[in-house]
Amino acid sequence: MEERRRSRWRKLDNAAQAFPAATDKKDTRVFRFYCQLNEPVDGDMLQEALDKTVEKYPVFQAVLRKGLFWFYLEHQDIRAIAAQETKKPCSRIYVPDAKRLLFEVTYYKNRINLEVFHALSDGTGAIRFLRELVKNYLLAVHSAEDLEDIPLEDESETLADFEEDSFSQYYSEGRPKGDKPGPRAYQLHGPKLERSDMEITEMIMPVSQVLKKARSYGVSMTVFLTSIFLCAIHEEMTPRQQRRPVTLMVPVNLRNYFPSSSMTNFWGWLEAGYRFRGETPFEDVLSSMKQFFEKELVKERVASRMNDYIRLEKNPFLRAVPLEIKNVFLQAGTRLRSGNITAIFSNVGKIKMPDIYEPYIRRFGVFTSTDRMQMCACSYRDELVLGFSSKLVSTNIQRNFCRMLKEEGIDCEISENVFPEQKNPMIYPGRQAFQWFSFAAIALAVLCVALNLMIDPDFLWSPFACGGALCLWVCGAVGYVKRRNILKNLMWQLVIGTVFCILWDWVTGWRGWSVDFVFPIAVLAVLLTMFIVAKRRHLETPEYLIYFIMASVLGLIPAVLYAADIVQVIYPSIMCAVICFLSLMRLLIFRFHDMILELQKKFRM
Incomplete structure (x- = not known):
């Protein structure tokens, strides 16, 4: 691959916009791919392989930042660490204000785990990264065997290809809008696990048997498994609950319709629903799903839905809405949309590795965090792995699913979970x-x-x-919430503290001490503290620049108050205004390019 200049920041793609706002304690929006080897994993060799993989795919070396109107991703030279697995699967990765990468690589026994926050990449990008990681690991561990380093992808692709926003590239305003949202769907009932806990069940079966059975019905594997999933859920419904349809959200890889090498998100989804009426024959569900997928999985329909996803993002009025307000509506929209979904089925497809590496690899698998139930499917050689993740304590649906597969003549077995034991609750x-x-x-x-x-x-x-x-x-409370970013915390404390002091001054008879002394002295104290923190922590320019600009601009307000004859004691105000003005001039003269770049990131609409 050619030597490239790395992009320092990039905007989030369309599919990623909602993930930061929709992340909560119940659903971390993290998915896991794993590769199970035929031998225990060596942590040192895995770290060496990870360093090499990140060097090839620096698109993963990014942190999530907030702008005034949108989130964005910023490249950071943070070393990704391959650590032994200790946390629960799909634990929280994105933490607001924390300077941390959006993916983690861990290992446990024979497994190499890759966990990704969904705003960074989708399944296709994660598989690409994991395949390269596994290859590099095998080359490092078995160096004495002279394994051939076989390229897994097109080596002519560049960083620009990996970071491409394919949604924007293929967006077309002229295409018609898609259908309206479907009816409210049946929601899974029963006791649920707390916080981010999930019930994880993995089923393993031969790909050949599933394909043979699906073809005997004249349908694809995805249609066959979708129908089984719908029926497995239906068996747990009461007659009263059958008034609502069972609806599965089925992600669609848009790269199958629009050529793209992007490792960012590029996917859409279908809502495949069926309204059961008593004892519904399985063949009726299959027939309905076959017709639905044949109708919806054509390029024109896929393009129409994709344009609908992007149309809101392109709306100039919505783009001008501040991010914090957008987040409120994104959260509300996510909750409202979830009412149309019963569960999720994501078929990642076939994962391939060169023949020379196959003797060392047992299987690949995938599952994801969820606030309901989700089934993920992937295959390697002749082994299909279905990963169920569920918030429900009950595993009846998984049991029904496995039983129905066996009734169809498919050898389905439930795999034992391969996770470290969580001895004590997290403190x-x-x-x-x-x-x-x-x-x-x-x-x-x-x-x-x-x-x-x-x-x-x-x-x-x-x-x-x-x-x-x-x-x-x-x-x-503000200090606790913003504790991960000291400079942002200081700005919040400055604004809130000043507002409270002005209110106290007004309530107690207005003597002017809040604007004469507290505000200008607080601004200078914050500026000095920021300078010390930036020096002591060796912060990079983008990490502190915007906060210096904000504090310096606020420091000019005392001069305005003095000109308006509101300030009675002039010395603190004049001193504050002079120092803050000089601070701004210093930034303009010595950090002009950095200032412009930072303002572009923060104020991009």
Whole structure:
């Protein structure tokens, strides 16, 4: 591959826009591919292979950042670490404000695991990365055997190809809109696991048997498995629940219709639903699904739906809406859309490796985090692996699915989970400290009210004490939420602290101390603290520049207040304005290019 200059930042593709906002404790939006070898994994050799793989695919070496209007990905020279698996599968990877990569490589016994936050890539990009990682690992471990280094992909492809936003490339305004959303779907019922816990079940069966049975019905493997899944869910429904259809969200790889080498997200989806009426024959479900897929999986229909995905993103009015407001609507839209989906079925397809590497590889597998139930399928040689992940405590649907496959003459077996045992629940010291802090603030307010009533009820000083406790708690809460980014935390504390001081000044009779002293001195203190933090932590220019700009601009406000004759004591305000103006001039003169680039990232619409 040719030597390339790496893009420092890029916008999120259309499919990735909702993932940061929709990520929560119940669904981390993380998926896992794994490769199970025929020998235990060597951690040192895996690290060597990972370094080599990231060098080839630097598109994965990115962190997620917030702009004013959109999220974006920024390249960071952070070394990806291959670690022994200790966490639960598909644990949280994206943490707001944390400077961390959006993928993880772990190993346990014979397995190499690749977990990816979905905003970074989709299944196709992840498979490409994992195949290269496994190849590099085998070359490192079996170097004495002179394994041939066989290219797995087109070596002429560049970083620009990997980072391509294929949604924008193939978007066409002239094509017609797709269909309206379908009816509300049946929702899975029963006790659910807490937080990010999932019930993971893997089924293994011969590809040849599944294909033979699917062809005997005159359908594809995807249609056959979709129909089995629908019927397995139906068996757990009551007659009353059959009023709503069972609807599966089925992701579609758009690369099958539009040529693309992109390793970013490039997929759409179908909503395959069936309304059961009592004892519905399996053949009726198969026939309905066959007609549905034949109708929907044509390029014109796929293109129409893809354009619908992108149309909202291209709307100039919506683009001008600040990101925080967009996130609220994205979260609401995700919850609303989820009502049309019962479960998800993602067929990744066939994973191939050169024949020379096959003796060392047992199988590939895939599963994903979910807030409901999802089945993922992938095959390697003549072995099909179905990975079920579910929030339900019950495994009846998985049991029904396996039984139905056996009734169709398919040798289906449930594989034993290969994960490290979670001996103790995870402890979050920071969360516990914040909980105690919140309790202390409430206790302080209650105690002040009680003392006020007992000692001198005619002089009500307790409301001021409660207000002080509230201010203290808000500042502490913001500090806790923004603790991963000190500079952002400082800016929040500056704004909130100033607002509270102005309110206190106004409530107590307005003496002007909030704008005469607190605001200008607080700005200077924040600027000085930012300078110290940036130096001590050796922060790169993009990590601190926008916060210096924001603090310096705020520091000019005291001059405006002085000109408006609001400030009575001029020395702090003039000193603050002069220092902040010089700070801005320094950035303009010595960091002009960096300033322009940073403003482009943060204010891109």
